[in-house]
Amino acid sequence: MSSTLVAVTGAMSQVVAAIAVVSGGLALAVTRRPGPALGVLLDLLVAAGLLRLVGDPDWQTIAVTGTVVALRHLISYGLRLGERSLEETPRGAPGPTTRPRPPRDIVGRLLRPAWRR
Amino acid sequence: MEELLQEIVNVLVVVVEACGAAVIIIGAVWAFLLFLWVGLRDRSTRNFVPVRLTLGRFLALGLEFQLAADVLKTAVAPSWEEIGQLAAIAAIRTALNYFLGKEIAEEKRQIEEDREAPSDAATDPTHHRRTGGSG
Numbered sequence: 001m002s003s004t005l006v007a008v009t010g011a012m013s014q015v016v017a018a019i020a021v022v023s024g025g026l027a028l029a030v031t032r033r034p035g036p037a038l039g040v041l042l043d044l045l046v047a048a049g050l051l052r053l054v055g056d057p058d059w060q061t062i063a064v065t066g067t068v069v070a071l072r073h074l075i076s077y078g079l080r081l082g083e084r085s086l087e088e089t090p091r092g093a094p095g096p097t098t099r100p101r102p103p104r105d106i107v108g109r110l111l112r113p114a115w116r117r
Numbered sequence: 118m119e120e121l122l123q124e125i126v127n128v129l130v131v132v133v134e135a136c137g138a139a140v141i142i143i144g145a146v147w148a149f150l151l152f153l154w155v156g157l158r159d160r161s162t163r164n165f166v167p168v169r170l171t172l173g174r175f176l177a178l179g180l181e182f183q184l185a186a187d188v189l190k191t192a193v194a195p196s197w198e199e200i201g202q203l204a205a206i207a208a209i210r211t212a213l214n215y216f217l218g219k220e221i222a223e224e225k226r227q228i229e230e231d232r233e234a235p236s237d238a239a240t241d242p243t244h245h246r247r248t249g250g251s252g
Contacts (some may be wrong), residue, residue, distance in 0.1 A: 002131050009138045016145045023152045027165060030156040036165050040152065043172050046213070047145045050179065053206055054138050062205045069213055076220075 006055035013051035020044030035079050042072045123193045130189045137182030144175020163231060170224045173217050180214045 024041030028034060049065045057065075151168045187207045 002127070005131055005135050005138070012138070012142050016142065019145055019149045023149055026152060026156045030160050031162045031165070033162060036162050039169060040165065043169055043176075044145055044148070047141050047172070047176055047179075050141055050176065050183070050210075050213075051138055053209070054134050054183070057202070057206070059202065059205075062202060062209070066205070066209050069209060073216055080223075
């Protein structure tokens with residue numbers, strides 16, 4: 001009974017991994033943004049990894065699944081952080097260090113330095 | 118008596134793990150169909166978030182079943198190696214469940230913010246300037 005379950009879930013994990021690749025490719029083709037596509041791919045790959053853990057897996061399977069899950073969270077965290085920083089910066093707005101001073105301001109500072117005010 | 122208990126627990130573990138696996142498989146296939154539908158119909162990034170939320174809920178539910186099977190397995194775990202493997206699997210599943218819960222909360226918040234954004238934009242008279250409404 002248990003061996004049948006392991007065989008079925010093993011086969012289904014491969015199906016889910018294939019679904020992950022197709023869905024990730026579709027998301028990339030539709031949105032043209034790697035962030036959401038990678039998120040979709042990783043979510044479904046985690047589902048495939050969970051199916052592989054059903055039954056009595058050996059140490060190698062446990063270690064591989066644990067590493068994949070940890071990597072997946074690291075990548076997702078990095079992606080979310082990157083997206084958030086992109087959203088918080090207005091498009092086309094220069095940062096504080098690159099903003100050029102207006103010419104009138106520069107001339108004013110040259111003619112009337114701070115110590116003369 | 119002990120052997121009978123072991124037999125019963127083994128059958129229960131298989132049944133509960135099968136339930137968890139079924140939930141995960143159904144969730145993955147359902148999410149795949151939704152991804153296809155959303156991808157081919159709407160073609161926008163925003164609509165992928167609710168689908169990922171649905172998949173996350175299915176995964177969390179499947180994980181709960183699998184954790185229940187782990188708890189049942191602790192009733193009969195004769196060797197130290199089996200106990201170690203069980204602990205490793207339970208740790209992975211528990212950590213995943215915790216992070217999935219956090220992700221679901223985060224994505225829910227994002228969906229609610231997206232819902233609120235259009236109404237804010239409609240009441241804000243300067244919205245068209247900020248979003249480049251001239252084009």
